[in-house]
Each structure stands twice: as C-alpha cells, then as structure tokens.
Amino acid sequence: MTTGLMAGVFGLYQHTVMVGLGRSDDRTFIGAFQALDRAIINPWFMLSFGGALLFTAVAAFLSPGRQILPWVLAALVLYIVVFGITVAVNVPMNDALKAAGSPDTITDLAAVREAFNEARWVAFNLVRTIATTAAFGCLCWALVVRGKLG
Template sequence: MNGLRVAALVAATITTGLTAGVYWAYATAFMPGLAKVDDKTFVGAFQAADRAIVGPVFLGLGFVGALLLTALAGLLSLKEKALPWIAVAFALYLITVIVTIAVNVPMNDALKAAGDPNTIDVTAARAAFDEARWRTFNNLRVVLGLASTGLLGWALYLTGKSAAQP
C-alpha cells in the first residue's frame, strides 16, 4: 500500500504541475503573443489552440487526471502527516477546475461558436471574447495550480521523511 500511495502522490504532483504549466504557458507566452496580432489571427489561432487542447491527453491525463490522482493520494494517506497538505492541494486544484468550467471554457466555446474567422466579424468576436477577463481567470488558475503543485511536493517530502524514520 505504501508503494501505491507514493506512486499516486508522485503522479498527482506531476499531473498537477503539468496542468499548472499549461496555464502558465498561456499566461506568459500564448496570450501575450496573441495580444499583439490582428483580430483575424487572434480568433483563428485561439480557436485552433482550443480545439487542440480539448482531447484525451490534456483533459484526461492532465486536467481530470490531476484531480483524480490527488483524491486517490489523499485517500491512501488518511493516517499520514502529508494528508492535510494533500487535502489543501486538492481543494486549490478543484478551484482551478471550477474556474475552468465556469469561466474559461464558456468563453472559449463562445469564441469557437462565433464561426470561421474568414467569414465573421473578427473584431466583434474578439471584443466579445474579453481577453482581459480570460487572462484574469487564467492567472488565478496559474497561482492556484502552482500552489497545489507545491503543496503536493511538500507532501512528497513529508512522505519520504516519514518513510526514512524507523
């Protein structure tokens, strides 16, 4: 059981970190880069990126996987010193999931539903998207995702420390 607990905690830490990294990449590179392009390029690139990210690798292994693996790590650590850290990490990551589903995904979907950038009013579509709002909530996901990853890392440290004690 100890091996499974550690494996679940390692996997939770990795997947949470990867997901936080995606949010970080959007915050530090993707959105700032798109902010500098014309409306047609913005709408087309964002639509294409959003279609690409909605798939089993990011959604299954990363986004949902991080939540499920953190829950599993917590369940396998019920009598361990690491449990409070795992629980808080789970709660913070759950908030990123809620924000994603409640804010970012509907905004993404609305921009995709606006239509083909070759046939729509891309200036209106971009304005309706509200980049500042999207970035604000993405930045929240970055902070919470990184904090969750850090807490899981601390839980790993505590797990290793208690395993090393006789």
C-alpha cells in the same frame, strides 16, 4: 505529475500564448485561439486535466498519515477551484469564441474579439496558474514530509 503538467499548461498560456496572441490582429487572434482550443481537447490534455483532480483525490483518500494529509487536502481544494474556474469561466468563453465561426465569415472581427474579453480570460487563467502551481507545491511538500517520516 498531472498537477505539475497542468501548472505548466496554464503557465504557458499565461506568459506566452495569450501574450503573443494579444499582440496579433483580430483575425489572427480569433483563428489561432480557435485552433488552439480545438487542438487542446485531446487524450493527453484530458488525462492531465482530469487526472490531476482524480489522482489528488485518491492520494487524499489513501494518505498514510496526518502529517501529509493537510498538504494533499490543500492541493485538492486548490485544484477543485481550478477545475471549477475552467468549467464555469474559461471553457464557456472558449466555446463562445468558437461559436462565432470562422474568421473568414465573421463580418466584425473586432466586435467578436471584444465580446470574448481577453482581459477576463487572462485574469481567470492567472488564478488557475497560481492555484495549480500552489497545488503542485503542496503535493511536492507532502512527498518531502512523507520522506522524513520513514
């Protein structure tokens, strides 16, 4: 469930949030992105984001047979990639944009937006979206295989 929720979060950012923000002016982009980034750090998101990794690892450990283990391990590897990209790329980019300060106090909004590098953020988010969706698919298939076993 948590992996599916994360696929939805990353997908929504990919096809809606960043597209909408990309069409906005610099002040709106910076202010809205900062507000979204502050809002997303909440217990529900953290449960889903960390839970997807934890619960998939537990599922791999408790896997009842060789038939489903490859699917669960594939999901785990895919989500480890997602977790790593998030921690190494997207979060530092988010933090740098927040560190720029309020849009009301930034003297060169265009330079701050350019330094953020939306295209890079979106490209790495696309990888997260595809990998998390694939991980969710692997976990779903593991359930199908498990159902056929018994």
